Amino acid sequence: MYSIIRLALALFFSAFIGIHSASAQQTANHGYGLIPYPKNLTPVNGTFTIGANVKIEYPLAEKTLLNEAKYLQEVIKQDLGITLGLTTTPGKRNIIIKINSNINEEEGYALSINNTQIVIEGKNNTGVYRGVETLRQLILQNAHQKGQVNLPGIKISDAPAFGWRGMHLDVSRHFFSIKYLKKFIDVMSLYKMNKFHLHLTDDQGWRIEIKKYPLLTEKGAWRTFNAQDSACMKKAIDNPDMEIDPAHIIQRDGKTLYGGYYTQEQLKDLIRYAQVRHIEIIPEIDMPGHMMAAINAYPFLSTKEGISWGKDFSTPICPCKESTFEFAENVFSEVSVLFPSKYIHLGADEVERSTWAESAICKEMMKANNFSTTAELQSYFVKRMEKFFHSKGKELIGWDEILEGGVSKTALVMYWRGWVPDAPIKAAKNGNKVIMTPGNPLYFDVVPDRNSIFNVYHFEPVPKNLNAEEGKYILGAQANIWTEYIPSEKRADYMFMPRMTALAEVLWTHKNDYQGFLKRLEAQYPILDKFNVNYRIPDLTGFTEENVFNKPVALKINTPLPALVIRYTNDGQLPTTNSPVLSNPFMVSSASKIKIAAFGPTGNRGDIYTLNYKQQDYFKPQAAGNLSAGLQLYFFGNKIKSVADLPLKSDTAVVVSNFAIAEGLAKEGASFSVRLSGYIDVPETGIYSFYLTADDGANLYIDGEKVIDNDGWHYPIQKSGQVALEKGLHRISLPFVEAGGGYTLKLEYSLNGSELKKIPDTWLKRIN
The missing domain is CATH 3.30.379.10 (Chitobiase/beta-hexosaminidase domain 2-like)
Structure with missing residues (x-):
């Protein structure tokens, strides 16, 4: 009887919450959809x-x-x-x-x-x-x-696996209300995240009141619309979440200005709110670079007495003048009193040091200190500020650029540059504590796609080249939200949820049960609805963006959540809550363009998918003899922005077994391009769907037909397309360009609507 009752209860709660799991442990416990587990x-x-x-x-x-x-x-x-x-x-x-x-x-x-x-x-x-x-x-x-x-x-x-479970929010590029920051903290708290890294200053705006320097907010907190704002406005035509928040727009002296800032009293209230929820707010005041807003208010801070742009970044403050350190120490004195956190983030990344190299005062200082590079000047600034932080009972955090020119063992290193994979290893071996936040996959300003949650969930915080003792220097990880193209609170919600739930489980549970996680995530969406989170609705599947047919075909949408309603248009307009509901299946018998979107119970809209349909006869198989296994890879060392610009002659050619770059061809973090060519031997006639994920750009051609266009420099994006193929050999070409920073290239397929699979090596052939 005991066993029967227990089984009945387990089955009841399983049906009630809708949780199922692949693992034995989760099967036993499937009545509890907890994240982190x-x-x-x-x-x-x-x-x-x-x-x-x-x-x-x-x-x-x-x-x-x-x-x-x-x-x-x-x-x-x-x-x-x-x-x-x-x-x-x-x-x-x-x-x-x-x-x-x-x-x-x-x-x-x-x-x-x-x-x-x-x-x-x-x-x-x-x-x-x-x-x-x-x-x-x-x-x-x-x-x-x-x-x-x-x-x-x-x-x-x-108990948690890692002590640092963080989220970062940039309020400088686009500004967010205190009310939203409290909501952000509530969501963090629910999933046991405990560090809130608040990026308060940058070129685009100074967001914290500093009483000794009132111009920082009177002048530095406001700007006219910039190119990033314009890009958001353009995207807002199709997506209301991309609209600039009118609450942060003012009229002053005949100008339209965007911005805002937090008073110290507002921040004290926010800190108290976070403390109740056992969340530590870590302030970041980014120096010596990213200081345009401050230099605009106080020009004496730079070597050139004003702002300008160098090759890559804005003019930094000058580390060779005592007036600069007086300013910095006065600012951080107020910050250290305001924030009870034992950490202050100095930033110290992306510093345009060319103005220092040209400055007479900096040349003199370098000579006096026997510095041979401007990187040593940057290190001098960081070390001096760290000494000041220590005098206030604080510890310094800096982006991993602080390693350049030397860093003390007491500084915390925040690793973000994925193209410098040895940076966290060197830091840990040096005795520095490290917080992992590599751009891929933990920059949540990168637009999410169907792979994003998978990539976050499978992130391993401790680099494999560290032994157990060295691994203890990895405190944990955090995700960063940079807001150049996140102009509204709804858009911020969309960008970080539900991705953050995957990171929460990585850092708390540190066990790999991805299928169980996905099932438990289903139980979280109604909770997020109650929190008014404009989360990204899970991807719809069962189709590609470019589709072909040779007879009437059924569009069957796989709906990831039962509460979703799929609506569509075929007149070029965007789907709304008033658009017709898509029948399942939906028959397509002529060339057409269909836009579909899922709508949640609160009316929140998921991604809009544009499906192009064209009629196509099956491609006939190619005749080719003297074939061997694998593909031919042609390597080009050039930095190329588009696959259309690949040269005719390659630097070298090698054979590879699948769609991957042979190791050793390119240096770590270097730019390069390749063309993978050969034949694909498909085992049966059918409509083949291909899914190409690339960072940066790649296209897929089959029998000379462009099946997928995923060209240009960009973050990892998956694009898809279809082609009708008869059984047999078909020519295949995949050109790829990498801008530098660690490539991503993956090609998958589906036949007649099957699940996505890797293309078997046995399908790939090349001419001897």
Whole structure:
């Protein structure tokens, strides 16, 4: 009977939440769609009902837990509409929170739910709070009416794999309200992220009040529209989320200005809000580069007494004048008092040092200090600022450029340059603590596609070339959101969710259960709806962008979530909530252009897909003799922007087994281009769909026909196309260009609507 009851409960909650899993552990626990998944989870018989008669109990001797008790009281009121009483008196059927000194791991907690009570224990207040957020996820997943919720029996012991679980938001390029920052913190908190890196200053705007230098915000916080704003406005024609937020536009002296800033009082309020949620806000004031907004307000800061642009970046402040250090120390004195975090981020990346090389005062300083390069000047600035930070009880964080010219062992290195793969290894071996945030896949300003969540989930924070002891210097990781092309809060939501849930599980659970994660993610979308998060709706599948047919064909959309409604247009207009619903299947019998989009329960729209259909006869197989396995790879060392510009003559040619670049042809991080050529021997006649993912550009040609156009320098993007092929040999060509920084190239196929697969090596042939 015990086994039957337990099985019935498990099946009930599985159907209730809609969670299924491939792994044995997840199959046993599939009633609990938690992200990040706990370290240890065991189902327990019974249920506990949270209703108005339940109280939140915390020990009288642990009055510091009042913060966590009040937070739990607050969220239960939000989620269930009831206010539970707080008590220090032990009682039956209470939710009990308490400290357990036997829990050893930092942020560790235990959560148990049975018929009589709920108990949350933590190593400390932070551990208790993490347990509260786990309980909240269970409440949100199981609450289907106001007033009460029935929670399944469960026993959890849990702790994070990494101590640094961060999110970064750039508020300089485009500005965001305090209200939005609080919402951002709430979402971070729900998924146990604990570091909020707030990028407060850059060329495009100074966002923090500094009382000693009022012009930083009076003047530096505002700008006329720039090229990035114009690009956003152009995209807003098709996507309202790309509209510039009118709340941050003002009229001054006959000019339209964009911007805004936070007063110190506003930031104090935000910091308190984050502290309640056990999230540490780390401020970044980027120096010595990215200082155009400050130099525009105070021209004396630069070597040229004003702003200009060098080859790549803006004029930096001058590290060879005492007035510069006086300014910097005054700014960071106010910052250090305002932010209780033990960290301050100095930035120190992308410094245009050419003005230093030309400056007489810098030449004199380099000579006096026996510096041979301007990189040593940058190192001098960083080290001097670090010494000042230490005097304020703070630790310095810098982007990995601080390694150039030398860095002290006490500085924290934030690794982002994926094309310099040995940077985190060198830093860790040098004894520097490292935070991993490589552009691929952790720059969340890169527009997401169907591969994004997979790529984030399979990110490994600890580089493989570090041994166990050296690996301890990797504190964790964070994702960065740079907002040059993120002009609204809705767009910011879309860019970071649900990608952040994958990173949360990587950093907390650090176990690979991708299929289980995807199933558990399904339970999170209704929660995100309750948080008013404009998340990216999962990809629709079952089609390509370029489609062919030789007889009427059925368009069958695979809908990833049952609550989605697919709408379409065939007149060139964008789908809206008033557009017709796409029948499944939808028959196509003539050349046409169809736009489709999924709409969620709150009316949020997913990506718009434009499907082009054309009629095409099957391509006849090619005649070719004297063939061998593999493809011919022609390598070009040139820096080329388009595959159309590949030279006729290559630098070298080699044989490869599949669509991959042979190792050793190009230096790490170098630009290059290739052409892969040969034949594809398809085993049966059919409509073949191809999916080409490239960073940077690549095209696919079959029998001289362009099947996929994915050309140009860009981040990893997947494009797709179809071709009708008869069984046999067909010529194939794939030109590819890499701008430098670590290439991505992947070609997959689907036959007559099957799942995506790698092209087998046995299909590929070349002429001897």
